Amino acid sequence: MNGIIPESVGQLSALVAADLSENPWVCVVTESHFSNLTSLIELSIKKSSPNITLVFDVNSKWIPPFKLSYLELQACHLGPKFPAWLRTQNQLKTVVLNNARISDSIPDWFWKLDLQLELLDFSNNQLSGKVPNSLKFTENAVVDLSSNRFHGPFPHFSFNLSSLYLRDNSFSGPIPRDFGKTMPRLSNFVVSWNSLNGTIPLSMAKITGLTNLVISNNQFSGEIPLIWNDKPDLYEVDMANNSLSGEIPSSMGTLNSLMFLILSGNKLSGEIPFSLQNCKDMDSFDLGDNRLSGNLPSWIGEMQSLLILRLRSNFFDGNIPSQVCSLSHLHILDLAHNYLSGSVPSCLGNLSGMATEISDYRYEGRLSVVVKGRELIYQSTLYLVNSIDLSDNNLLGKLPEIRNLSRLGTLNLSINHFTGNIPEDIGGLSQLETLDLSRNQLSGPIPPSMTSLTSLSHLNLSYNSLSGKIPTSNQFQTFNDPSIYRNNLALCGDPLPLKCPGDDKATTDSSRAGNEDHDDEFEMRWFYVSMGPGFVVGFWAVFGPLIINRSWRRAYFRFLDEMKDRVMVVITVNVARLQKKCKWERRQHGT
Incomplete structure (x- = not known):
């Protein structure tokens, strides 16, 4: 209606x-x-x-x-x-x-x-x-004050509350220590994007029915408390962008229903606990921007439903385990800014999640992803992002074969030790928008197939040993910033000042041809301009005297009459001869 x-x-x-x-x-x-x-x-x-x-x-x-x-x-x-x-x-x-x-x-x-x-x-x-504590609620009540400008201390609501949403406000101060005792029936607790501080209260261990715990983007400090036992339904834990320290509790491995573990942007240290391998149903595993160390665990490959693996900006070392390739649903792989070494697993091109569209993505949180050279925040459109970021590590060898990742949008392999040529089949990544291969040891020419990357809007090939002529068709016409190709001493052509062999001759021939075309155009213009006056002069030079002088005019027309008579006599005689000859030939043949 x-x-x-x-x-x-x-x-x-x-x-x-x-x-x-x-x-x-x-x-x-x-x-x-x-x-x-x-x-x-x-x-x-x-x-x-x-x-x-x-x-x-x-x-x-x-x-x-x-x-x-x-x-x-x-x-x-x-x-x-x-x-x-x-x-x-x-x-x-x-x-x-x-x-x-x-x-x-x-x-x-x-x-x-x-x-x-x-x-x-x-x-x-x-x-x-400010929000007072005077409100009364019935059993399993819901309060949602999200996305406003409320301020003041954390509001102390009723014992009966089942869901409390306070995100995107300006609440400050600590969460009360007895919070878990006064609100034990909570299932959804979302207070992200406020100015809350202090430690996470231990009393939250008493909230056994908790399903959703989101306290990200606040100022919480201290260690992650041991509050994870007896929470069989908890599927989301988001503590990102606080000042939490210490190790990740191994007891988090008891969260069998956990789907989203977001602990990025803190000061966590130590290794990833082995017990987290029990959380096989995770969709998002984000421990980025911490101080974690050790090897990447191979059991990550057992999380078959994983969509996002983000461990950037830590101190992980060793090789990238080949088990990562078994993550068939993965569409964001971010291991940037670590100390990873060795070669990239050759099976990386088998990440089929980056070749198919993922339509059932349930997490509606916000995730920062480096796209097009900038760090962008994605929320409702996160399922559209397909990204591989292995930048700033110690990886070596040839570039991995990734031609099968048809939906890949971002590929960042910069600041490593990759060698060899850029593979020719990179042109098959039809939806690639960002490609950063800078600060490696790549050599050889820029593959002509890269001109077919018509979605490409951010390119960085600087600080390598590439050679040959820079392509000039399709998207490469828009890459006119010389810094894209900086410190590739053997590269030539626009937009670099170094011209390729034959460019000067081609420029000279083009200039000469242009001058000749200009001369021809100039001559033709004057030819057409002179036709008018020439016709007038010629016409009056011939017919002017005939009009003015009567005796010349009579002589001219007498001459024309005589010429006409002579021509008619010649034509008549020749026609008569031809007719006579035809009659004679017919008689000879008896016809």
């Missing part, structure tokens, strides 16, 4: 529940739409699209004729002020004002309504102020 909501809806006095969700309304809702809805207890107007086309325009002193218990307004314009008409709604159990463009503080009268809430969702607004 589209268009406007008719005001006649407001006359349905017996209406108990109104659900107008998932319709592209383009209208303004006023008091008239609710004028006689005295029986209404449930109102829902929401849509999955964030685009707002429905606006509430009611007087701040309006008193609704109903008492709602269920209110869900999502992607509707209620702001900028907090809706004052809620002052009379003291029977609410569900309140959803999601993406309502409210940029106000929640008034005190709302906190004093003495509500028993099942769901409180004020997410995706610009609400500010």
Whole structure:
């Protein structure tokens, strides 16, 4: 349904529940739409699209004729002020004002309504102020205050809460030490992107039903506590971008349901615990930007569902285990900035996950990936990223064969010790957008097949020993920055100042041909220009005297008459001879 909501809806006095969700309304809702809805207890107007086309325009002193218990307004314009008409709604159990463009503080009268809430969702607004501890909730209630401007200490909510979402705010201070005792029924705890500090409380060990623990992008410090036993349903642990230190607890290997382990951006040290091999259902394994060391464990290859393996910026050494090649679903492999050595496993081109599209990707977190020479944050489109980054290690040998990775978008093998030629079949990576082979010891020419990489937008081949002429067709016409090819002393051609053999001759011949073409064009132009005056001069030189002098004119036309008579006599005589000859020949043959 589209268009406007008719005001006649407001006359349905017996209406108990109104659900107008998932319709592209383009209208303004006023008091008239609710004028006689005295029986209404449930109102829902929401849509999955964030685009707002429905606006509430009611007087701040309006008193609704109903008492709602269920209110869900999502992607509707209620702001900028907090809706004052809620002052009379003291029977609410569900309140959803999601993406309502409210940029106000929640008034005190709302906190004093003495509500028993099942769901409180004020997410995706610009609400500010502190959140009091006076709210009461029913069993298994949900609170979502995400993506606002709330500040102050961590709010201490009810014992009955099952889900608490506070991400993208400015809450500060520590999580209370008795947090696990006061909220033991939590299953979802998401407080990322705040300014919380202190240590992770040990009391969280008492929250046995936890399924989702996301505390990333805060200022937590200290070691990761031993809180992992008796959590059979925990599938996501995201502690990224804090200041956590110490080793990864081996007890995390008891999390048999773990799918997402994100511990990047901390100060963790030691080796990857062997016990994590029990977490065979992981989709994301991100321990990047820490101080971890030791060899990469071969048992990683047993995580058959792994989509993201990110161990960048640590102190791992040794070889890349060939078992990595068995990760058939992998579409991001990031081992950059370590001390890995040896050659790259020749089976790397068998990562079939980078040749097929992955459509069922459930993690909706944010991940930083180096793409096109920049570190970009991916969230909802993360499943589209296909990347291999082995840069800044001590890898050697020839470049790995990766021609089968048809969906590969980023390949970064820079700052290693690779030798030999760039393989000719690299041109088969049709979706490659970023290619960085800089600071290696590669030699030989740039393969002509690379001109078929029409999606390529970032290229770096600097600091190698490449030779020959730089290709000039397709995408290479846009790579006009000389730094792309810097310190390849035997490379020549644009955009480098060093010209290839024969370029000068070709330039001279081209210049000479251009000059000749210019001369021919100049001569033709003057030829056509001179035709007009030449015709005029020639015409009057011949016919001018005939027009002016009568005796010349008579003599001229007499000459023409005589010539005409002579020609006619010659033609007549020759025709008569020809006819006579034909008659004689017919007589000779008796015909």
